Amino acid sequence: MNWNRMLSKQVTDLPRSGIREFFDLVTGSKDIISLGVGEPDFVTPWNIREAAITSLEKGHTTYTSNYGLESLRRAIAKYVEGFFNVSYDPLCEILPTVGVSEAIDLALRCLINPGDEVLYHEPCYVSYAPSVSLCYGIPKVVETTIDDLFALNPARLEEAITPKTKVLMLNFPTNPTGSIAPLETLKAIADICVKHDLFVLTDEIYSELRYDGVKHVSIASLPGMKERTLLLHGFSKAFAMTGFRLGYACGPHELIEQMMKIHSYTMICPTITSQEAGIEALKNGVPAMREMRDSYHMRRDYVVGRFNDMGLDCHMPGGAFYTFPSVQRFGISSKEFAMRLLTEYRVAAVPGTAFGACGEGYLRCCYATAYNLLEEACDKMARFCDSLR
Amino acid sequence: MTQDALLQLLEADARLSDQQIAERLGVSADSVAARRAALEREGRIVGYRTIVNDDEDGVSAFIEVRCTPERGGGFDKLARRISRFPEVRHCYLISGGFDLLVMVEARSLMDVARFVSEKLSGADGVISTATHFRLKTYKNNGLLFEEEKMHERLIVAP
Numbered sequence: 347m348n349w350n351r352m353l354s355k356q357v358t359d360l361p362r363s364g365i366r367e368f369f370d371l372v373t374g375s376k377d378i379i380s381l382g383v384g385e386p387d388f389v390t391p392w393n394i395r396e397a398a399i400t401s402l403e404k405g406h407t408t409y410t411s412n413y414g415l416e417s418l419r420r421a422i423a424k425y426v427e428g429f430f431n432v433s434y435d436p437l438c439e440i441l442p443t444v445g446v447s448e449a450i451d452l453a454l455r456c457l458i459n460p461g462d463e464v465l466y467h468e469p470c471y472v473s474y475a476p477s478v479s480l481c482y483g484i485p486k487v488v489e490t491t492i493d494d495l496f497a498l499n500p501a502r503l504e505e506a507i508t509p510k511t512k513v514l515m516l517n518f519p520t521n522p523t524g525s526i527a528p529l530e531t532l533k534a535i536a537d538i539c540v541k542h543d544l545f546v547l548t549d550e551i552y553s554e555l556r557y558d559g560v561k562h563v564s565i566a567s568l569p570g571m572k573e574r575t576l577l578l579h580g581f582s583k584a585f586a587m588t589g590f591r592l593g594y595a596c597g598p599h600e601l602i603e604q605m606m607k608i609h610s611y612t613m614i615c616p617t618i619t620s621q622e623a624g625i626e627a628l629k630n631g632v633p634a635m636r637e638m639r640d641s642y643h644m645r646r647d648y649v650v651g652r653f654n655d656m657g658l659d660c661h662m663p664g665g666a667f668y669t670f671p672s673v674q675r676f677g678i679s680s681k682e683f684a685m686r687l688l689t690e691y692r693v694a695a696v697p698g699t700a701f702g703a704c705g706e707g708y709l710r711c712c713y714a715t716a717y718n719l720l721e722e723a724c725d726k727m728a729r730f731c732d733s734l735r
Numbered sequence: 736m737t738q739d740a741l742l743q744l745l746e747a748d749a750r751l752s753d754q755q756i757a758e759r760l761g762v763s764a765d766s767v768a769a770r771r772a773a774l775e776r777e778g779r780i781v782g783y784r785t786i787v788n789d790d791e792d793g794v795s796a797f798i799e800v801r802c803t804p805e806r807g808g809g810f811d812k813l814a815r816r817i818s819r820f821p822e823v824r825h826c827y828l829i830s831g832g833f834d835l836l837v838m839v840e841a842r843s844l845m846d847v848a849r850f851v852s853e854k855l856s857g858a859d860g861v862i863s864t865a866t867h868f869r870l871k872t873y874k875n876n877g878l879l880f881e882e883e884k885m886h887e888r889l890i891v892a893p
Contacts, residue, residue: 369891382891389886472893521893644759651761694890717759 360479363472364700368684372694379723381711382694384521386586386667388641390623391634394585397626398619406618412610414442414594418621421628422594426579429553430564432572438599441606442624444616446551446578446593450515451477452605453547453576453595457513458483465506466515467498468702469522469670469710471549474515486511489704495661496525496670500534507542514544516565519552522701522710523670524646524663526556529563536568546575551593552666554584554635557643560664566596573598583666584635585627590620642667645713645720652724653711656731667714670698674707676734684709691726741770742779746877749783786876793840795824795869796847798855800835801862810834813860822850833865844868 372378389395413419419436426440427433434440443449450473458464460482466474468487475485488506490496498516516535518527527535539546546565553562566575580593595605615621646662649669653660658671673683680697687693698705713720744756753771757764774780789795800817804810810828814835818826825838837855841847851866872880 363893365891365893369889372890375890378890380888380890383888384892385888387888647761648758651758696891721755 356480356482360476363476365472365696368694368696368700371685372688375688375692378688378692378694379715379719379726380694381713381715381720381723382696383712383714385588385714386583386638387714387716388586388638390586390590391627391631393630393634394587394623394627398590398623401619401622406622408618410615410618410621412606412615413440414615415618415621415625418442418625421625422596425628426577426596430550430562430577430579431567432564432577432596434596435599439602440594440596441602441609442592442594442616442621443580443609444591444593444613445582446549446580447473448609448613449576449578449580449593449595449605450474450547450549451480452608453578453597453601454478454483454513455481455608456601456604457545457547461510462512463508463510464513464515465503465511465544467503467517467520469496469520469698469705469708470517470701471521472701474517483513484510487702487704489702490523490525491704492661492672494531496520496523497527497531498535500531500538503535504538504542507538507544511542511544513547514539515547515549517549517551519555519562519663519665520668521552521666522668522696522698522705524666524668525661525670526560526562526664527565532563532565533568536565536571539574540570544574546571547578548575549578551578551580551583553579555639555642555667556665557639557646558664562665576601581624581627584639585631586638587620587623587627590623592616592620592624642714645715645717648717649711649713649720649724652728656724656728657735658709658727658731667712669711669713670708671711672708676731678734680706680708687727687730691730693723693726693730738770738774738779741767742774745771745780745783786878788872788880789840790869790872790880793842794844794847796839796841796851797867797869798837798839798851799833799865799867800837800855801833801864802835802860803862804834805860813858816858817855820850820854822846 419440422440423434423436454477458481463484463486464478465486465488467490478485486506488503490498548565550564556562566572566577576595576597578595581587650660650662653671657675660669660671663669680699684695684697696710698708740760753764753767756767802813805812814826822839822841823837824840827836829836839847851864856864
């Protein structure tokens, strides 16, 4: 078979995820403490698991509407209004999807004509640029730096806008930096989007995981933004439901309707089991979610303190469950640091470069790991840092 | 540092040192020690014990006790008397069809029977007892026994 001819060039040209590369290295290794995960260390709260079991017991094993269960959409509308302070019509402005990842793919496919430019900020989650490329759009990166605590700098954003720019992708709190966008920054970004007529895809999957008593603000809630924003959220991080693969998009019905069209051809609907578990999460899962958040909060403070003590300069991330310490003072690359940490000290952390070129000099360390393991990992990392001096 | 945060950590793992707790709560070890001592003094922290899976050792029984309340003292005097027996691990005053729920641990079934007939039933004020033997423990002190092995996450994930 001539695979060069057979395979889509659009796909073969796509780079492999940097995380995947690192994943292949650690697969099969034993006795590793991992700070490399991107998911909670909690099992889904029992009441939510029980709802999923009950759904199966009752024989709910069918398709649902392509829009998902109406009861789920109503629960989402209520939750989103309470949490984000934006109201959406459950009948036409909300689409449950198989995770936020599907929603991003759907939205980009609905918005992009070949050659349209999409702005996104790096370091970022690994799927944004490839998802844009897959629908023949041009991903355009706006780099963020430690000077802005990895929040998107409005001036740099405006510099990157061209007549072809159509969409801006945001992700605050950010994977991998744990950064948040201060309200003033968010307002400036919103003004720029209105001025240049940009549409905003905002992935706010980590929005419940905000610390220091600060409440999350969505760009969708700012004046004039609801009509040009698709708010993407889901259950994975806040309710420890990554394996349920359930997310949702909230936005203008004109876009939701087109997204539903693709969704109906490619996915049909998220599993009904997950949808019914999702309803339970939204209705009764908030106390457990807050407990998990408080536990992450405590661990964040601990690892950031330890990292700074051992010479891994680290800002205090306002959200998510990631820290993004700098390895720059040790004079080796992120990748070498991560490789040696893994092979010599059996601690896995992801090189910052997996999340974009400007992640060079940093590591992503996830602190959603048992406290005693974090202590052990920090002890090992401190020994490694000492050995590099 | 809130008292609740300290108690929450200790209830989950009483072996944590003051230093470890201090690191987790972002306070000094001295302030943890002081707060812990105060809680002990006030009787809020009653003790630190190990939770042992003792399903295979000896027998346990839950005994429902109906009794006559004493004028003035209610059930307290009798409950305290019963609680003093070393066999009694737990003793609660309960609402509903009976008054005291007494959990007893002993080496053998006969030991429990002897305790009930010789000590408990004969105590002043006890009207009747009903003894239920434990067959198996599923959860104790908030801990699941026979917890299934944790499903492992991928080592690296996006």
